[in-house]
Amino acid sequence: MSPRTTTVRSNAHLEDIIAARWQAPVGSPSRGQRESRPRPGRSLAVRAALAELGYFFATMLRSCVFAGAFFAVLLVSHIVTIPGLARYDSILAACLAIQIVLVTARIETVDELKVLGVFHALGVGLELFKTDPRVGSWAYPEAARFAVAGVPLYSGFMYAAVASFICQAWRRFAVELHDYPPPWASLALALAIYANFFTHHFIVDLRWPLSVAVFLLFRHTAVSFVTRPGTRRRLPLVVWFVLVGACIWVAENAATAGGAWAYPDQRLGWRAVSFGKLHSWALLVILSFVLVADLKWLRARRDAARTGAPARVRES
Numbered sequence: 001m002s003p004r005t006t007t008v009r010s011n012a013h014l015e016d017i018i019a020a021r022w023q024a025p026v027g028s029p030s031r032g033q034r035e036s037r038p039r040p041g042r043s044l045a046v047r048a049a050l051a052e053l054g055y056f057f058a059t060m061l062r063s064c065v066f067a068g069a070f071f072a073v074l075l076v077s078h079i080v081t082i083p084g085l086a087r088y089d090s091i092l093a094a095c096l097a098i099q100i101v102l103v104t105a106r107i108e109t110v111d112e113l114k115v116l117g118v119f120h121a122l123g124v125g126l127e128l129f130k131t132d133p134r135v136g137s138w139a140y141p142e143a144a145r146f147a148v149a150g151v152p153l154y155s156g157f158m159y160a161a162v163a164s165f166i167c168q169a170w171r172r173f174a175v176e177l178h179d180y181p182p183p184w185a186s187l188a189l190a191l192a193i194y195a196n197f198f199t200h201h202f203i204v205d206l207r208w209p210l211s212v213a214v215f216l217l218f219r220h221t222a223v224s225f226v227t228r229p230g231t232r233r234r235l236p237l238v239v240w241f242v243l244v245g246a247c248i249w250v251a252e253n254a255a256t257a258g259g260a261w262a263y264p265d266q267r268l269g270w271r272a273v274s275f276g277k278l279h280s281w282a283l284l285v286i287l288s289f290v291l292v293a294d295l296k297w298l299r300a301r302r303d304a305a306r307t308g309a310p311a312r313v314r315e316s
Contacts (some may be wrong), residue, residue, distance in 0.1 A: 055228040063168035065107060067161040067251070069098050074255055088144035088152035095157045112167040115295060116160040119288065122194070123159030127151045129198055158255075162248065162285065166292045173225035178234070181217050183294050189213055190290040193283050207279055214238065214286055241289070245282030252277065 061068070073094040082090045099116070102108035128151050130137040144152040169175065180186070189210070196206045221237040257270050 052228045052231060059172050060169070063165055063172050065168065066098060066102060066164040070095060070157055070161045071251060071254060073098075086142065086144050088140065088142055088154055089146050092144075092146050092152065092154035092157075095154055108164070108168070109171075111299065112164070112171075115167055115292060116163050118291070118295075119159045119163040120156035123156040124148065124151060124153065126159075126194075126197055127155045135201055159284075159288075162288050163292060166288055169225075170292065170296070173227075174232075176224045177237075177293065178222045178224060179220040180293070181221065183297060185217060186290045187294055189217055190287045190294075193287045196283075197280075207283060210283065211279070214241070214283075241282055241286050245278060245285045248281045248285065249278040252281065 073091055077087050077091050077094075081087065082093075085093070099108070099113065103110065103113055128149055129135060131139055131151055132149075140147075140150065140152055140155070144154075146153045192206075192213075193210055196210060200206065215238055218237045218241075222234045223237050223240055224232050224234045227233050253272055
């Protein structure tokens with residue numbers, strides 16, 4: 001036997017030994033199976049994320065208790081009628097009944113009810129102007145006994161529903177504000193936004209300049225909130241404004257489809273609300289949020305003066 005033959009056989013024998021040593025035991029997973037198997041750490045992270053998301057959406061739904069009930073009443077009012085009572089008046093009666101239940105069941109506090117009353121008054125004032133024939137932004141086609149200058153009183157609850165959501169979410173998510181601007185600045189901007197809803201019919205529309213002012217004033221402001229017990233997240237406040245405005249725009253499409261009111265381009269048939277209204281609703285959300293934040297700040301200062309405890313609504 002030649003040395004070359006011996007070398008070939010030795011190499012073959014060595015390869016057999018290595019293959020036998022590294023051969024996977026019977027029943028053990030292959031490399032591809034091991035890579036596709038979920039890792040315990042990743043599985044726990046996914047479950048934690050889903051639990052946090054579920055808690056967040058459940059809290060959001062609880063915060064929408066009045067807003068959801070209000071839109072449910074709008075839809076049901078097309079099906080269920082009360083003899084001798086106009087549809088708009090039945091909606092008003094249902095809204096008042098819902099508020100009594102929420103306050104009695106302590107789902108809503110008396111202070112939150114006061115905030116809703118302020119927004120109801122601001123909303124009716126805006127509705128009186130917008131539905132005036134000389135302005136004609138929208139109209140209420142049906143009759144109502146409980147109305148002022150053709151504006152049904154239930155209309156103020158649309159604005160109160162926005163305030164209710166903000167108040168409920170503030171309490172349930174334990175909202176805290178960081179780097180919030182001085183109260184006089186935020187209040188001045190809120191009043192300018194509210195005034196523009198009236199003045200843009202006579203002078204130049206200041207929506208875009210006001211939007212720029214919002215960004216400049218709140219560019220460093222963040223809102224933090226509890227997404228589940230022991231977990232707190234932060235979000236830039238201007239992003240929160242846009243997200244909530246988009247949600248309200250979707251709700252407005254549902255409300256106009258349900259006949260709550262009609263824009264001029266919807267009188268011949270329903271069509272989606274223009275994206276320009278999304279900008280208006282975002283500004284309305286900013287107005288609502290600032291008013292709620294300033295009212296809570298005033299209450300915190302009042303309670304702090306009474307008890308001597310530090311006021312905690314905003315943090316640096």
